[in-house]
Structure formats: structure tokens, C-alpha cells
Amino acid sequence: MSHVPAFDAAFARCPLIAILRGVKPDEVEGIGDALVEAGFTLIEVPMNSPDPLDSIARLARRFEGKAVIGAGTVLNEGQVEQVLAAGGTMIISPNANTRVVAATVAAGMVSLPGVVTPTEAFAALEAGATALKLFPAEGSSPAILKAMRAVLPRDLRLLPVGGVTPDTMDPWREAGAAGFGLGSALYKPGLTAAEVGERARAFVSALAR
Secondary structure, eight states: OOOHHHHHHHHHHOOEEEEOTTOOHHHHHHHHHHHHHHTOOEEEEETTSSSHHHHHHHHHHHTTTTOEEEEESOOSHHHHHHHHHHTOOEEEOSSOOHHHHHHHHHTTOEEEOEESSHHHHHHHHHHTOSOEEESOGGGSOHHHHHHHHTTSOTTOOEEEBSSOOGGGHHHHHHHTOOOEEEOTTTOOTTOOHHHHHHHHHHHHHHHHO
């Protein structure tokens, strides 16, 4: 079973990935509620968060059919299996490990590896990546993204991740960004669900401009 169609539909509704780095299982459902109510359909729990598989399992149960849930900072094939067992269907990495991409694709899951060069991008695509994240976006620029778009497949979804705020989205979108991964500007440990919801609505509003 491929989970890519569900991702495609969720991405079409809202091409923003919420990155909940540092979230704890006992708070993740409330934060997930705030995100989904704001319009988010893609949620990532990085593997270097406290008990990430527990958080992923809770989100997957709570938002089945409403949002695509996955893991970030996935660095090896074993973690791919763990995320799938927890109910996650999306694998996001900071790097372009083609073995992780291949394992993700073989499991029918969504693969979003991180790239920063055309060489990495084409290697990840050859391995079967669903979409690519440009990471870290702080070390890149809209001009670089535009140059990469000129040689990458026209229908490829490329998402800047890192340092993106509601006020900095427009130049990236004009350069060809299909969406964004949102970290500390959306969620960081210590924020309440209400605060995350307010930030989420700001991003959704900026996207609609």
C-alpha cells in the first residue's frame, strides 16, 4: 500500500509541514489539535525529540484521515521501520541518504530527504524520493533555489526548511518553492497549544496572500 496519494492530497490542501522538535507525548495531541484546526495537514515529529515514536503513534491515531503524520531527522533504515510500526507514513531526513530513501519507498511511505545541491537532489530522486527539502534554507537563498529549479523536474516539489517565517515566504515562493517545513518559528518547547495555533494561523494566512 502506498501512502503517497494521501500525502499528495494533504499537500494540495496545505503545503506546510509542522516540525515539532522537542515535543513531548503528553502535549502532542493538544498541539496537533491546534495545528489541524488552523489548517495544517502535515505534521513531523523529529526522532531526536523525547519519546518520538509515542508522539507519532498518538498523532497517527488522533488524526487518521485528517493529517499525514511522520518523523523527521530519520538517519537509518531501522528508524524507517520503527516509524512505520508506530503509524507514521512520512519519513523526513536532514540529508540525502539513498539507502533511507529506498527503504522508505519500499515500505510505501513518503520520502522527503534533505538536499542542498543538484547532485544530492538528483541522487535522491533516482532513489525514489517523493519530494525534496532544501536544508538548511538559512545557508541557501531564493536565487539558489531558482537556479536548481531550472534543472530539476518541473513537477518536483522542493520545500525550503530552516529559518522560514511568515514574512520571508514570498521570495521563496517566487523562486519556485512548492511549500515549506516550519520549525522554531511555529513550535518550540514551552509554547502552549494556543500559542502554536496562533503561529500556525499566521503561516496559513501568509500562504494565502
